[in-house]
Amino acid sequence: MNTKSFILSLGIAAFCGALAIAATSTESAPADQGEMQLPTGWTMEDMQAVMMASTPGKMHERLAQDIGTWDCETTMWMAPNTEPMKSGGTATYSPLMDGRFIKCDMEGEMPGMGPYHGMGICGYDNVSQEFICNWMDNHGTGIMNGVGELSDDGKTLTWEFTYNCPITKKPVVMREVETVTGPDTKTFDMFGADPKSGEEFKMMHIDFTRK
Numbered sequence: 001m002n003t004k005s006f007i008l009s010l011g012i013a014a015f016c017g018a019l020a021i022a023a024t025s026t027e028s029a030p031a032d033q034g035e036m037q038l039p040t041g042w043t044m045e046d047m048q049a050v051m052m053a054s055t056p057g058k059m060h061e062r063l064a065q066d067i068g069t070w071d072c073e074t075t076m077w078m079a080p081n082t083e084p085m086k087s088g089g090t091a092t093y094s095p096l097m098d099g100r101f102i103k104c105d106m107e108g109e110m111p112g113m114g115p116y117h118g119m120g121i122c123g124y125d126n127v128s129q130e131f132i133c134n135w136m137d138n139h140g141t142g143i144m145n146g147v148g149e150l151s152d153d154g155k156t157l158t159w160e161f162t163y164n165c166p167i168t169k170k171p172v173v174m175r176e177v178e179t180v181t182g183p184d185t186k187t188f189d190m191f192g193a194d195p196k197s198g199e200e201f202k203m204m205h206i207d208f209t210r211k
Contacts (some may be wrong), residue, residue, distance in 0.1 A: 052126060056099045059124035059131070062154060063102045066093040070208040072108060080194050080201040085111035091208065096121065106137075113139060131157065146176070155180040167195040184210035
């Protein structure tokens with residue numbers, strides 16, 4: 001984002017915040033105080049659209065179901081038809097920005113590579129109407145960016161993450177599937193293309209149990 005766009009975004013956010021405060025204090029404000037004026041060319045429909053874009057809803061409540069600390073049992077495959085590697089760890093989900101986003105911190109061991117530390121921030125974009133997420137960890141220098149779609153029953157969240165493959169040096173897509181299996185259990189499956197053959201294979205499976 002360039003400087004001009006960043007300043008504009010801050011201005012809109014500040015204006016919307018002021019409007020929300022004004023709306024909640026209308027009853028207690030003096031009658032002669034006056035009303036906040038919209039920017040030139042704006043309509044109330046424009047402002048309502050901006051306010052809707054910033055208001056958490058049911059999809060944010062769906063993300064909030066993960067809040068807490070979970071035990072993780074991980075199985076990994078480095079390539080198709082290879083022996084699985086197993087490890088354990090924890091995942092802690094916490095709310096950000098008054099429930100608009102969820103942060104996930106993961107700690108564990110990566111077989112043959114040592115301690116693993118990962119962090120992701122996920123949300124639901126009311127404008128694009130899709131789940132959004134980014135991920136970074138101590139085993140890479142890039143940031144994965146993903147979009148997700150929730151199943152009709154609300155139990156399965158399917159993601160497509162884009163990242164730069166260190167072997168092919170090209171952007172590739174990784175598919176991730178989170179499935180709720182109970183009030184305090186869920187699974188995670190990651191699928192990606194083998195950089196040598198191009199064949200998709202299961203790279204990882206995690207069983208989550210909330211503490």
